[in-house]
Amino acid sequence: MRTYEDLTGICAADRAAVELEEHLGDPGDTSRPSAFAHAVESDDREEMPWQVMEELRAWGFPRFLVPAAYGGRLYSFQEVFSLCRSIARRDLRPAVSFGTTLLGANPVWLWGDDRQRRWLADRLLAGDLGSFAMSERDHGSDLGGCQVTAERAGDDYLLDGEKWPVGNATRGAFCTLYAKTGPRRFSLLLVEKRRLPPDRFRNSAGVPTVGLRGHDLSGISFAGCPVPADALLGTEGAGIQQTLKTLQITRTLIAALSLGSLDTALRLAYAHARGRRLYGASILELPVIRDILVRAYLDLIIGECVSIPAARAITEAPERLGLWSAIVKYFVPVTVERAIAELNTVLSARGYLRDSLPARTFQKLHRDQAIASIFEGTTHVNLSSIAADLLVAPTGPSGDAALLPALFARHRSSTPWAPDGRRLHLTNGGFDEIGASWPEAIAGLSSWEPVRRLDAARAEMFARLATVDRRAYGSLSAHAAARVHCVLHAAACLVQTWRHNSGGAFADEEWLVACLERLTQHLDPSRQLSSGPVATVERRLAAQVDAAEMFSLTPIPLPEGRRDLPV
Known part of the structure; x- marks a missing residue:
């Protein structure tokens, strides 16, 4: 121990x-x-x-x-x-x-x-589970289309209607219920299920799913079911804003599920590549296999650098989560889905067969992690949110650049969370300290020593990344502009992570160059990674496998005896 x-x-x-x-x-x-x-x-x-x-x-x-x-x-x-x-x-x-x-x-x-x-x-x-009962069978997550009602009757609200599908709906001891409390008025109520009259509510059967098999995804319906009026959370009629603000926090944390999945997927694919011999050698020696493994590792590091400042922003700058949480929720799950799909090609036929534990493990996580880009706001919902924020011009002085160390310095203690819904905003109001840091970060890119070591073609990749900014968004569709902005946001996160941390992996500039090059591939898949930074990343990937460390810039040691499982 x-x-x-x-x-x-x-x-x-x-x-x-x-x-x-x-x-x-x-x-x-x-x-x-x-x-x-x-x-x-x-x-x-x-x-x-x-x-x-x-x-x-x-x-x-x-x-x-x-x-x-x-x-x-x-x-x-x-x-x-x-x-x-x-x-x-x-x-x-x-x-x-x-x-x-x-x-x-x-x-x-x-x-x-x-x-x-x-x-x-x-x-x-005490260990109880709970849920957020928001979605409805015919309206999905359309908050304005909610048909479940909570009608005031003396000292109670009477609940009517069905919520479906809802995670933990059956096994949860409580649910936060999104309900209609009047014409175009929606509210949140804290419902303690054990206090409900058993003949006034019921749980529907679980829904069969492709992944997350066994997880309680079911429904809950009410028929004149009373709950005390003091179940109301905050102000009646504030439900839409409360719900949208609540999602900003958990959308940020969903990225952790994606990165955990990619860690295991990459570990299994690497073990297979190292142990699988074809044409007289390990397939790890094949350039195409190494390229897939390195790209997945870089995507994981990029996802980490995008996610951690957003997680810290929950306490350091909750006013900015409207934009930053949407970027994380779109960019990280989608990037991880693509990376795992590519890693599956490393396993080839072994990824299709169910005759080994590693293959079955890979198949399960491949199915399970697909939910990350769906729940709590789909890909399209988050892209629309990002696009809307990009249209908002700042209404006051520029943001606080002093915020950056609090977001990016990983060893710096976070401000303890003191929950306050008033600090969460529906939009950023045009302010974006992370995005605003990108032009300055790349202003001197051509003279930066790691870039000067690249050949002209590689340096041109950086020039392309540097010249794509909000001024070019006008020629793009709303969702295309949002996608480009996510790439630039990720680039800014990489540079600020490098700037505000020292020692260990952070001291080596090669990871940063490789990650920025990888982002140019997000804009143009025909681009190639340069050999120098890639070789450094390959060595780091192999070292973290051999040392039994989580794939990360601040690695977590994995339990003693942890070994990769050959597929």
Whole structure:
């Protein structure tokens, strides 16, 4: 077992994840509940991995769903991000189940009164699950089309209608309900299911799904079902704004699920490539295979650099989450989906056969992670949100450049979370400190030593990335402009991550050059990566595999005995 002294080189936000990794143990060890073997077996049976859920409760993970003021450990969302990434690399289902619970809890933390918050804290610390009942069968997530009603009747609201599909709808002890409380008025109510008259509500059967098999995705319907009027969260009629603001937080954390999935997918593909011999040598020697593995590693590092400042912004700059959370929710899951699909070609026929545990593990995570780009705002919803924000001109002085160190310095302690819904805004109001940092960051690009070492063709890639800015958006469709902006946002995040961290992987400029080159491929897939930075990245990838570290710029040591599984 690692001691505190062993963690002194790990940033504070990752230390809990190191402890969780030790608690869950080697996923290749079948004596552990969180082993890959048990995950694929429960997936085949379409059952939730309840033993893993109990392992997480025993370790104390529910404490990270409750703010410190109410007895929990939720004060750093970078820390929660790191924990969710560790859970997801083993099995996405527990991470989704607890993440759905946090989604249902956040409106209470943001707008609930002290009584509501204390009640919820007691339930979560006891290990209960919960949900956010928003979607409807005929209206999806169209908030204005909501047909479930909450009609005031004396000291109660009477609920009528059905919410479907809803994560944790059946197994959850509570739900935050989005309901119509008058003509064009929508509100949020905290519903304690155990207090509902059993003849006035029912849960519908779970919905069969391609991935996340066994996860509770079901429905809940009401028929004149009373709930106390004091179940109302905040102000009646504020439901649309409350819902949109709530999603900004969990959209940011969804990226952790994608990165955890890609970590395992890349590890399995790398192990297969190293062990698979064709034409008298390991296929790892084939340039096309190495290129796929390196691109996936770079995409993972880019996704990390985009996600962590957004997770820190939940406490450091919640006013900016309207734009930044939408960028993370679009860019990271879509990038990971593409990377895993390419890694599947490394496995080739082995990725199609179900005769080995590694292949079945890869197939399961490939299916499971596809949900990341769908729930809590689809790809198109987030692109539309980004495009709308790009049209907004700032209405006052420029943003605060001093914010950047608080967002990007990973070893710097985050401001503890003090939930306050008033600090979340529906748009950025035209302000974007991260995006605004990009022109200055690339102004001297041509004289930057790592770029000067590249040949003319490689340097031209950087020039292309440097000259695409908001002035060029006018010639693009709204969604195309949003996609380009996401690439530039990612480039700015890479440079600021490099600038505000030192030592370890951060000290080597080659990773930054390689990641920026990789982003030019997002704009133009015909571009090629240059050999020098790629060779450095290949060595780093191999070193992290051999050292049993999570793929990251601030790597988390994986449990003793962790070994890659040959496919």
